[in-house]
Amino acid sequence: MKVEGFVASLRNAETIGELFRILTEKGAPIVELDGRRFLIVVEGDFEGRKFWTEINGERANQALGDAMLNSSSFPFKCKKPYTGGNVIFVSFDDIETKKFLIAYRDPEYGLFYLVENGEAREITGEEYEKLKAEMPEFKIKGMSEEQMDMMGAFFG
Secondary structure (H helix, E strand, C coil): CCHHHHHHHHCCCCCHHHHHHHHHHCCCCEEEECCEEEEEEEEEEECCEEEEEEECCEEHHHHHHHHHHHCEEEEEECCCCCEEEEEEEEEHHHECCCEEEEEEECCCCEEEEEEECCEEEEECHHHHHHHHHHCCCCCECCCCHHHHHHHHHHHC
16 A cells, blocks of 8 residues: 555544544554555544544654654545544654554543554553553654754754
């Protein structure tokens, strides 16, 4: 599958639950696109109701830190007005941690996964809450000093 097709499929969601179901059907949290593996992160809102991704219980944008700059992000809109968000593709090759948790959340609902040695399996919310304390620190390759210097030079 291509990245464009993956993003286009998210436009069919009419609820947050349906968005999460589409992600699961496409293989999330780890999806192979154009021959590369990616960790899928989503964030946005449905008619004012927020949704987000957590890694080991922490919002993904916090857990990923500078690595977000190395990731590809695509905005998407859904069928209903005022709905949509961003889907972020994090190269799985950049993830240094072998075991971690992923959750696709909204204020009342969630899909939870344990990722171990590159394979994801769905777990319950209770398992997720219990396992958070046992997880090693999530580590991902950030930008090198040279890349940061180049970004600084580019942005002035």
